[in-house]
Amino acid sequence: MTRPYTILSAAMSVDGYIDDATEERLILSGDEDWDRVDELRASVDAIMVGANTIRRDNPRLGVRSDKRRADREARGLPANPLRVTFTASGSLGNDAAFFRDDNFVVFGPPAVPLPVMLADLARRGVRRLLVEGGSAVHTAFLTQNLADEVRLAVAPIFVGDSRAPRFVQDGRFGTGRMVLGEIRQAGDCTVMQFFPDADRYWLRQCIEESRKCPPSETAYPVGAVIVGSDGREISRGYSRETDPTAHAEEEALAKVSPDDPRLKTATIYSSLEPCSTRKSRPRSCAQWIIGSGIPRVVFGLREPSRFVVGAGFEMLAAAGVTVVERPDVAPEVKLVSTLYG
Numbered sequence: 001m002t003r004p005y006t007i008l009s010a011a012m013s014v015d016g017y018i019d020d021a022t023e024e025r026l027i028l029s030g031d032e033d034w035d036r037v038d039e040l041r042a043s044v045d046a047i048m049v050g051a052n053t054i055r056r057d058n059p060r061l062g063v064r065s066d067k068r069r070a071d072r073e074a075r076g077l078p079a080n081p082l083r084v085t086f087t088a089s090g091s092l093g094n095d096a097a098f099f100r101d102d103n104f105v106v107f108g109p110p111a112v113p114l115p116v117m118l119a120d121l122a123r124r125g126v127r128r129l130l131v132e133g134g135s136a137v138h139t140a141f142l143t144q145n146l147a148d149e150v151r152l153a154v155a156p157i158f159v160g161d162s163r164a165p166r167f168v169q170d171g172r173f174g175t176g177r178m179v180l181g182e183i184r185q186a187g188d189c190t191v192m193q194f195f196p197d198a199d200r201y202w203l204r205q206c207i208e209e210s211r212k213c214p215p216s217e218t219a220y221p222v223g224a225v226i227v228g229s230d231g232r233e234i235s236r237g238y239s240r241e242t243d244p245t246a247h248a249e250e251e252a253l254a255k256v257s258p259d260d261p262r263l264k265t266a267t268i269y270s271s272l273e274p275c276s277t278r279k280s281r282p283r284s285c286a287q288w289i290i291g292s293g294i295p296r297v298v299f300g301l302r303e304p305s306r307f308v309v310g311a312g313f314e315m316l317a318a319a320g321v322t323v324v325e326r327p328d329v330a331p332e333v334k335l336v337s338t339l340y341g
């Protein structure tokens, strides 16, 4: 693991502010939303905020519920997650609640690149990280594509003052349209879950699908999902789902009519590079995809040359298909099977 699974969390007004412009901290969440945040805090290994949030809010960043702290301890975890911050200035104030016991880590000064900080947290055993703001920190994670999830609670109030901090600052958010996950109500707040990197999200769906594959000593577990240009799933499948020699891409394609007009603008995701040669069948997955008219393929792991030498990427690209390889997701694909080596 090169970095923890990272969840960004914020509460904001309907006009997008996470605080007002006064010295006093603005509470946006009501009791039910604080309880939701508490549950989220109890589910992570570490909670991070920026140095300015420590200076302005003096947060405790602990799990408030006695039961949740006890449950964590019963699972062999510290009662509270590790508290994390970073600072370029080094000015934090020793009496901050952040320093109330030794369950914390401070990165910097000087300024630390986010990937370096995240790699260090991963080495400390942090697998799941909650980032609670503020604006500068959220902007850094999102513009560097280092957030796996965003949980936004919208409180039914207006701040109406552009001097106040917003959820994010100006920046280049390369996310495109995010994937909308769950929407729920917490008291009078509306909580939305987003997955900022749609390709990463769908590849992870493929990985989950691949876990369903009947085991085989001679073929990898693979999952595939076909997604329309509107962001909606068209179909999915996994290797050996209906036949011992079927591949995931074939299974997903078999569930769609070849005349379905959505295919002409769809993306097919596969945890593994689509195959270019087959031992068991005449047609490779790359050929099936080219024949289907799907114009874009995204995969996680290049096919290791264990069973056949894969050239699916090259075959698809030569046919004019846009092919995206996501090496950042490849380690997660490999975790599914020892066959990947």
Ligand SMILES: NC(=O)C1=CN([C@@H]2O[C@H](COP(=O)(O)OP(=O)(O)OC[C@H]3O[C@@H](n4cnc5c(N)ncnc54)[C@H](OP(=O)(O)O)[C@@H]3O)[C@@H](O)[C@H]2O)C=CC1
Pocket: 009, 010, 011, 012, 017, 018, 019, 025, 026, 028, 049, 050, 051, 052, 053, 054, 056, 057, 086, 087, 088, 089, 090, 091, 107, 108, 110, 111, 112, 113, 114, 132, 133, 134, 135, 136, 137, 138, 140, 165
């Ligand atoms: N409603 C909500 O959910 C939340 C609201 N808030 C609000 O957000 C506001 C604070 O946000 P904001 O002012 O943007 O500040 P942040 O909390 O995002 O902290 C920014 C600080 O982080 C440090 N920093 C940034 N990048 C790096 C880096 N690469 N390496 C090391 N340190 C770095 C710097 O600290 P330094 O200056 O020390 O160098 C920088 O000033 C407050 O008003 C707070 O109330 C905060 C959290 C949640």
Ligand SMILES: Nc1c(N[C@@H]2O[C@H](COP(=O)(O)O)[C@@H](O)[C@H]2O)[nH]c(=O)[nH]c1=O
Pocket: 010, 011, 026, 027, 028, 029, 037, 049, 053, 054, 057, 058, 059, 060, 061, 062, 132, 133, 153
């Ligand atoms: N104001 C605000 C949030 N602010 C966040 O909560 C932190 C303080 O929590 P605590 O550790 O309990 O003191 C604060 O530093 C900031 O990260 N969060 C929310 O979900 N809703 C809110 O309305």
